[in-house]
Structure formats: structure tokens, C-alpha cells
Amino acid sequence: MNKHEFGMQGEDIACKFIESHGGRIIERNFRFKGGEIDVIYKDGDYIVFGEIKYRSSSTFGMAEEAVGYRKQRTISRGCDFYLTKNKLDQFTPVRFDVIALNVDERQETVKVHYVKNAFDYIPIRKMR
Secondary structure, eight states: OOHHHHHHHHHHHHHHHHHHTTOEEEEEEEEETTEEEEEEEEETTEEEEEEEEEESOSTTOOGGGGOOHHHHHHHHHHHHHHHHHTTOOTTSOEEEEEEEEEEETTTTEEEEEEETTOSOOOOOOOOO
16 A cells, blocks of 8 residues: 555545544545645534544654644644635634544554644734
8 A cells, every 4th residue: 555545544534533423524635725634524613624644653653743833834724715715704613623543553453533622723924
């Protein structure tokens, strides 16, 4: 299995997890200038921007540790673009979640670690 197929398999697992917990997938792999958001879904009144991380081993750390400031900023920009594109205003309730998938090599299973409200929106810095 190549890297792309591995990633797509992880996204499928994460989306099934989201749906099994009441989420409704709106869009997958939402692309915008500057990045991509793995999954956008509805959870109650919230539009959720989800980052999916899938790790085949813990050699480089757990999957949920891989969503740093730079990625959070990129997802925040994608949120701005998505809301504008869909004519939604700043009062639309949004949330940023991380769906981390870690392979347990001993048991040959995938463990899902769902981090609800994983980080806050990062506003655009205004230039002086």
C-alpha cells in the first residue's frame, strides 16, 4: 500500500467514526489557496473543521501530536475561506477537531483518539 492509499484508508476510517458518533460529512479534502482541510462536517449546530492524522507506528510520536501551530493556522484560513464561499457569517458556530488514528502493531488494530475542540481559531495578523 502506497502513502496515498494509506492516507485515504485513514480518512475512510475517520469519516466512519465521525458518522457513527452523529456527525454528518459535508465535504472531504476541501482545497483552498494555501492548503487543504481533511474533512468538514456538521455536529449539532457546529460546522467542524477536522484534521485527520494517521500513523502506522509511534516512531515519530503519536498522530495527535502532529497538528502544530502552522497547521492550525492553515486550517483557520481554510475555515475563513469556507465560510465566505458558503455565505456564512462570523456568528456561525465552528469548531476545530483532530481525529488521530494510531496503529497498534501488536494487536493489528487502529485506535481512534478523537480530540474535540482541539485548538482555537487563529486570527489573521494585520500588517502595519
